[in-house]
Amino acid sequence: MSAVLPSTTHEQTERVVAGILIALSGNIMFATSDAIVKLLTARYSVFQIIVSQALFALIPLTVMILRSGGFGRLRVHHPRLVLLRAALAGTATVFGFYSFSQLPLAESYSIAFCTPLFVTLLSIPILGEKVGLHRWGAVLVGFIGIIVMVRPGFETLHVGHAAALVGAGLGAFTVLVMRRIAREEAHAVMVLAVVTGLIAVSLPGMILTFRMPTLPDMALFACTGLLMGSAQFFVAKSLSLAPASVIAPMQYSMILWAIIYGAILFGTQVDPVMVFGAAIVIGSGLYIMHRERRRARLGR
Incomplete structure (x- = not known):
């Protein structure tokens, strides 16, 4: 028994490390896809970008579904909620992509990362949860961070900031x-439903604003969709190897890639105040994730 326990612990550690690395890879794909989206917003409407991205994303998602048993095994238990x-x-994606067109990518991400704050606030009336002083304090600190980033009165606030906040609220x-x-x-059901939702919501806008893409831009549309769809596969794989509480914080690594892509592709200078916020x-x-995990553990 004593020889088995260390081996089991070592295997679990390796699985968690592999899950973290796969999640980080998936988040690089998400950030790269979003950087391409920002490039495309200079020439195409967000509706056309979303539909094109979603159609190409169906390719790796179809592969993922076929690997897990095929479409025939998919069952929807809550169709209305799905x-x-x-x-x-x-x-939310419409508002998020519009914010990409108006703000530096890192700034859009930073505002989008306040989604956990909105989740905490909305869980009170919607789920009937009780929020303690610790989580209330974290929410307050988070909104102070948003104020530091947008600096009302010092920097010009425009529709891009509003779009990012609305996108974060809808994300919550x-x-x-x-x-x-x-x-x-x-x-697979939830990811497929989301991709279908992207197409359904944006298709009317795409019809009204469609512009025939050039071949290089078509390649960019394909890249952003394939990256987004593949990233979904990577995240799903990481969640099968490590707990969600370990994988979820990995999304914050996207801010680093947003800063790098902003500097390389768009000439965006690093704003220390924005980074601090x-x-x-x-x-x-x-901290909210930590408190959620602790509350769930005490509940069990």
Whole structure:
């Protein structure tokens, strides 16, 4: 027995490390896809970008579904909530991509990372949860971080900031719906529903604003979609190797790639004040995750 325990612990550690590395790789793909989206927003509407991205994303997602048993094995247990999540995700993406067109990528990410703060606030009226002083404090600190980033009165506030905040709020509703159905719905079902929601929400806007892409731009559309779809596969794989509480904070690594892509592709200078505000938001989000994990452990 004594020889088995260290081996088992070592294997578990290796699985967690592998999960973290795979999650980080998936987040690099997400950030790269978003950087390409920002490039494309200079020439195409967000509606056309979203639909094109989603169509190409279906390729790796189809591979993922076939590897897990095929479409015939997919079962939807809560169709209304799955559709609601798809519609919310599709609408949130419209606002998020629009913010990419108006703000530096790192700044859009930083505002989007306040989603855990909105989740905490909305869980009170929607889920009937009780929020203690620790989480209230984290929410307050997080909103202070947002104020530090946008610096009202010192920097010009425009529709890009509002779009990012609306996208984060809609993202919070999406998370709450996911909490309700995550244990009963397969990951493939939820991802496929979201991609379908992206197409359904943006297709009318795409028809009105369609512009025939050039061949180089078509390649960019393909890249952003394939990267986004593949990233979903990587995240799903990481969650099968390590706990969600370990994988979730890995999304914050995207801010680093956003800063790098901003400097290389768009000539965006690193703003120390924005980085400081983002660090406050990320810190508050991580603390909320810690409190959520502790509350779940005590509940068990």
